[in-house]
Amino acid sequence: MSEPNTDETTRGTGVSRRRAITLAGAGAAGVAGVAVGAGALFGGGDQASATETAAGAVPFHGEHQAGITTPAQDRLHFVAFDVITKDRARLVELLQEWSAAAARMTAGKDAGLIGAVDGVPEAPPDDTGEALGLPPSQLTITVGFGPTLFRDAQGRDRFGIVDKRPAALADLPHFAGDALKPELSGGDICVQACANDPQVAVHAIRNLARIGMGVVSVRWSQLGFGRTSSTSRGQATPRNLFGFKDGTANLKAEDTDLLREQLWAQPGDGPAWMAGGSYLVTRKIRMLVETWDRSPLAEQEMIAGRTKGSGAPLGKRAEFDEPDFTAKGDDGEPVIAETAHVRLAHPDQNDGARLLRRGYNFVDGSDGLGRLDAGLFFIAYQRDPRKQFVPIQTRLARNDAMNEYLRHVSSGLFACPPGVRDAADWWGRALFS
Amino acid sequence: MSEPNTDETTRGTGVSRRRAITLAGAGAAGVAGVAVGAGALFGGGDQASATETAAGAVPFHGEHQAGITTPAQDRLHFVAFDVITKDRARLVELLQEWSAAAARMTAGKDAGLIGAVDGVPEAPPDDTGEALGLPPSQLTITVGFGPTLFRDAQGRDRFGIVDKRPAALADLPHFAGDALKPELSGGDICVQACANDPQVAVHAIRNLARIGMGVVSVRWSQLGFGRTSSTSRGQATPRNLFGFKDGTANLKAEDTDLLREQLWAQPGDGPAWMAGGSYLVTRKIRMLVETWDRSPLAEQEMIAGRTKGSGAPLGKRAEFDEPDFTAKGDDGEPVIAETAHVRLAHPDQNDGARLLRRGYNFVDGSDGLGRLDAGLFFIAYQRDPRKQFVPIQTRLARNDAMNEYLRHVSSGLFACPPGVRDAADWWGRALFS
16 A cells, blocks of 8 residues: 555545545446445435535544534444553553544544555454445544543552542432443443444444454443434434434534533633543433333323424424423413423523533343333533533432433443544543643 | 325325424424434435435335335344234234334324324324434335244144245254344244334334234344345445445345245245245344454455455455356465355355345444444345255355354244235235135
């Protein structure tokens, strides 16, 4: 492989996935294949415009990590790793390698420096190959550090960074009704891969796991589809598996002032290395859809506090109308019940606290009891979980009428550092330097 | 809801998902939301052409069931049900209700007769709602009947149809290396939902399960992505999670003579009710991707019998070149090893036996041992498994060098009846009449 690297944002020899397949001898047929594949995914209409949007690339380098305010893509592969080495230098080296691989993959290239196709026959390929020929598909890769990376269960400083542990990364309390599975919770490092093609998201996680062999081990992983929140005003509000619009009052990319106030860790908030970062809470929430589906429409709407069709708050006409929590019906009862989800979760009822949510639906087969194992993989970014997720979830866990249909089975908390600035920077540089 | 039914293919009152959301008060904003949603999924290019292709509808009624030779969609939700009633009439009624619901949902409408949005407040909605506003997305719903529907483990005739059990629906033998989990295998009735949007496929399965409450119970279910075989010459050959092109020699929709010979049950093959149907074998095949990723490129290619980049048979230049199983290298050894997957699976090495494969990749979290639980959900349709899947898999199970990296954990066998002809017809009518 002798093609010069013309892309300043990546290291090593740059071979795009499309270019690699052409070089490998598929020639015109291979290129046609790419077009057909993209057509199947993206509608087969105007290929150029498709490439610019759902199939295109999201810049990896920047002030903040991509994958937070990036308009939510349609598919998720999330993984939590345990760090299995005690060697700080190996961990640092991995974070450097990951940063370089992520810059390549988000640009639609192979994960490795050599390339899957023209690698040395005696060596394992530098890319696993299943995304060859697929476009970047708006892939973003977002990394976070869990509390256990700083200090283990015995309180030991694992990598000499315990003094840099942010106070905001305080272990979450137990919430009423929690049914957490330890093997599906926590983790030393998380990686969130979002893309408009699940094969591209899976390829990214898998190659990071491959590169991390001997340093990290997969603790748990989750696939998701059908983003359940919009993170941009250009996106329609999607529906969760209860059939309701979800995330109408979500923090959105356009809310510049609110993002500063509620999303990004600011200088002075805590350790300097987190300035420009954000704190991530994940919750895997099993939804008892079969039970829900047997409940009357009126009860579903009372629990949600919204109408099912339009998503309007009860008593209002349209989705984005502000809910009136003081309104009473002819019977003297509140139009939006005291236990309605929309009331308990609303910023007005939580001292203005908001979250940037970008969760995904999941269906993980069946539960062995004749039901689908389905629900919401909740993802929320925020400036300080102690002031945002924790108080909101405390109220919800105690009072939300929806709890009858929900089971929280997994929980994660991670400090996501600021963006990787350029090819010389890497995830966690300020933390480990 | 007073809109007249103008669609002859469905029963009851016809409300499309798009129409329902508009009626519910979202108005212009709702319609714009649909366009934005479709844009996110299908590239935001030419909406009209997108609607005609990836977002469009596949006819439900016809000579054969859709979802077999239909160009493979990108997403799968597959479910196997146990029938939990002993009442033949209730089972028949369910098959009738399912046929009507499937005709509606594949046309992009609600599952039910009333519609989710304007239903009676005191009753559960007739549709679960999570696909409101989404286009048909080429949804196909394909049904099959397992051996246990005819005769239970004690040999009893469950529904008076044991005399109609096809000989071709003979239980599969144990294959070398099988590690099948009973709770993930078998089933009385299967439903395969394929679509270009996973939310649409999940919605279809979930609503059929909802309608079937008290008659059927979910035994196992599987989500899949990134179709691993093309079923039409217009589709590029996709890649499996080993990074190789898969299904190059697959039966395709255009192979009219071969389809008659190898895919569709013919009059005289067995019981009359199966003429025009096809037999389905499913296998959930865990792929040990971490081990595979550590093996050299040359070894991977030797095992596959193809080059990784182009998919060409070893010793040839392009993917669709015919493999030469007699060619020998300078060392006197066969260019394509005796144990290579492509050799053992090739029709020329199996008395011409072929399969129509339309499997999907899966990632089901992690396995608790630090690895992704990933692989291939294999789906193959054929005229007679005794002459096609069974001999082919027997050879593969004994000799395929790839077996070192594979574990078959689930197996299913189903007789898929011919197509539902019209609104008066239903799945299995000829079987139960």
